[in-house]
């Protein structure tokens with residue numbers, strides 16, 4: 001049974017968050033791979049200022065995409081979802097990739113996306129639940145990123161996702177027990193996160209509030225830059 005803690009800290013792993021400044025890489029990605037960013041100077045400022053990315057991992061239906069979108073808005077960061085980005089670059093839906101090209105192709109696309117997004121900064125990245133299956137993905141995402149794991153009880157996940165049709169690994173006849181078994185197999189991968197939040201009995205807003213508090217604490221205790229970037233941007237006149 002998942003421990004019902006609000007925020008479960010992993011101080012042993014947090015030290016890995018020595019964000020390395022890589023202006024060369026940043027510049028290259030900003031101007032070449034994501035030209036759309038050039039048109040948004042405010043976002044660029046946030047990226048330059050921030051300590052890195054906030055990366056959400058966790059099982060399907062734990063709320064990574066919902067929380068990620070709202071958290072990005074609160075931080076003034078760009079929101080990127082690996083699934084959405086894969087759909088954008090391939091021109092196919094996730095279901096189409098699985099159906100016509102197989103899961104291995106999807107995992108290959110996911111790996112490329114992890115490398116691309118992992119090199120950016122100042123993004124909230126919501127990942128797909130299976131991204132952790134390739135340990136190299138977590139390694140690259142951790143290079144510039146704080147890793148946040150979202151969890152939820154199997155019955156809660158079932159309620160949130162069983163009726164939806166856009167996840168190839170979840171069909172409408174899936175049982176709570178099957179979800180529990182899949183979750184159990186993946187749990188060790190999610191446990192390497194810097195911090196874990198059980199979302200089962202919380203609203204998206206409450207989860208975002210907790211994450212914002214957590215990031216504020218890191219700013220105060222470690223001198224990292226997350227929320228402060230917005231203040232600095234305002235002080236500098238936008």
Ligand SMILES: Nc1ncnc2c1ncn2[C@@H]1O[C@H](COP(=O)(O)OP(=O)(O)O)[C@@H](O)[C@H]1O
Pocket residue numbers: 058059060061062063064065066067126160161199202203204207
């Ligand atoms: N904390 C929450 N409470 C209630 N419903 C939620 C919560 N977080 C997400 N949901 C709902 O659960 C479903 C899956 O959420 P989503 O953000 O897509 O999860 P993930 O990206 O982890 O698969 C969506 O319908 C979403 O609205």
Ligand SMILES: O=C(O)C1=C[C@@H](OP(=O)(O)O)[C@@H](O)[C@H](O)C1
Pocket residue numbers: 058059060061064065083094127128129130131166167168169
């Ligand atoms: O857990 C997985 O293997 C998957 C999770 C999905 O994303 P969400 O976790 O956002 O649902 C999506 O990447 C794909 O359907 C596979």
Ligand SMILES: [Mg+2]
Pocket residue numbers: 064065066083126127128
């Ligand atoms: Mg998602």
